[in-house]
Amino acid sequence: MSEPESGPPIARRVMLSMLGLGAAGIVTAPFVQNGWERVLGAVSQHDPTGLSGLLPNPGGFRYYSVAASVPRKTAADYQLEIGGLVERPGTYTLGELRALPQTRIVGEARCTDGWRVPDVPFAGVLLSDLLDAAGVRAKGKAVRFTCFDGVYTESLTLEQARRADVLIALDMLDEPLTHEHGGPVRLYVAPMYFYKSAKWLSGISVTDKVIPGYWEEYGYDVDGWLDQEA
Amino acid sequence: MTSTAGSTRRPEPLLRRFSRGERLVHRSTAALMLLCTGTAACLYFPPLAQLFGRRHLMVVVHEWSGLLLPAPVLLGLASRAFRADLRRLNRLAPYDGQWLRAVRRGTPGPRPAGKFNAGQKIYAGWIAGAVPLMTFTGLLMWFTRALPAISRASAIFVHDVTALAIAVVVFAHIRLAYRDPEARRGMRTGSVTTAWARKNHSQWAEEPGQRRTGSS
Known part of the structure; x- marks a missing residue:
């Protein structure tokens, strides 16, 4: 039986072109990405619609929550x-917390999902100050953090927790931290x-060993050093 | 449907357009695509992320709906009707050139097409290339250390940009279907009216050996 329609294989060509384009994208991404970020940065400054926020953009914060909803806490009902x-x-x-000596750190916020925001000022109390005030016992080797979203947890070794760049942050971008x-x-x-x-953050607990945090239970590194991956 | 007595319209013969298996392939692919893009939106857009939260659940549903997305098409290869339609989708016939030119120039009126018009052929090829690309870059994001040569940032960049393109293209696909109830009926029931087929798929409607089913 002869085919009812004949001609060049258009769908196959389009499909292979798309795959080729994707491969080229992966190879050139490190170079293209910087330009793309610059273009988006410029566009979003003159964008009253906010639609440019929908474009893929590795710059800028994104909101992540592992809980279905997170209660709001204010100075009136917050406790650490x-x-x-x-x-x-x-x-x-x-x-x-505000009455304690405050430290300001300007650092990078970089997510494993590819977005990053450079030069973000955070300010608050050094975790090591709070640990010293509470007096860590000899058996204490790690710190576990719990959150009032009721789900998220994190952990650090005592050595990491005592670093001079680990903060209990109250301010971000020189403003009080917003709920988001x-x-x-x-x-x-x-x-x-x-x-x-x-x-x-709602709880800090000194433990005798590192208890992996929420994402770490799903395979993230317990030691999430930034310089592992460029 | 039977025509009622006193109906002024002549009962119109229906043409068989899609088999049961083909419609099942389309429906399951559509469901998986909706799950995959819906969870993607909840992971990606801050307002939706704030509304729905549950990030881990969204990630799991996104990963598995994405992985399963090609499954209906692959299973559909067992169907003779589906394979025949894939062959039709693949071939750019001479009248498809006319169709494309008419679209480019914005010429009004019916354009010639076989069972699928040139736009549908290009759409099929494009999405068949885009989905494996998403699977590949998605797997690289999932199993970070699988291919050390490709940085996670590159995989994410290609995944994000292609996702945006898919969103636009699939939205256009749904919009065209929304504007043509008869085309939707063809995908829902498997049959279309001869009049619709003559207007939109003239070459196909003229083919000998068309199966006519009942009347409307």
Whole structure:
């Protein structure tokens, strides 16, 4: 039986062209991406519609939450609990945290999903100050963080937690942390991927070993150092 | 449907357009595509991410609906009717050139086409290339260390840009279907009216050996 329609194989050619284009995209992505970011940066500055926000853009923050909904907390009802293997467990209100010596760090927020925001100022209390105030017992080797979204958890070794670039952040971009960015209080671990910087922080607990956090249970590195991957 | 007594219209013969298997392939592909793009939107756009949260669930549904997306088409290869239509989709006939020229110039009126018009042929080829590309870059994002030569950032960039293109193209596909109830009926019931086929797929309607089924 002769074919009812004949001619050049158009669909196959289009398909192979698309695959070729994709391969070329993967090869040239490192070069194209910077230009694309610049173009988008310029476009979004003159975009009253906000539609440019829908374009693929590795620059700019994105909102991630693992919980279905996250309660809002303000200075009135926020509490940060410190416990576990410490001499003096206790809680801090937002006011009490603000009254402590504040440190400002300008660092990068880089997500494993490819977006990054350079030069973001965070300010707050050094985690090491809070640990010293609570008095870590000799058996304490790691710190576990819990969040008032009720789901997320994170962890650091005691050595990492004592670094001078690990903050209990109260401000971001020189403004009080908003709910969308994990406010009123979040963790900021400057030298690591942003998933380590737990949002909506509500509890700090010193433990005798590292308990992997939420994404780490799903295969993320417990030590999320930034320089592993360029 | 039977024509009622006193009907002024002559009962119109229907043409068989899609087999049951083909419609099943289309329906399951559409369902998987909706799941995949819907969860993608919930992962990607901050307002939707804030509304729906549950990031891990979205990731799992996105990954698996994406992986399964080609399955209906691959299973459909077992169907003779589906294979025959793939062959038709692949061939750019001389009248397809006329169809493309008419679209480019915006000429009004019917354009010649076989069972599928030139636009549908290009769409089929394009999406058949775009989906494996998404699968490949998606797997690279999933299994980060599988191919160290390709950086995660590159895979994400290609995945994001192609996703945007797919969103535009699939939206256009749905919009064209929305504007043509008869075409939708063909995909839903498997049959179309001869009048619609003569107007939109003239070469196909004229083919000998068309199966006519009942009347409307």
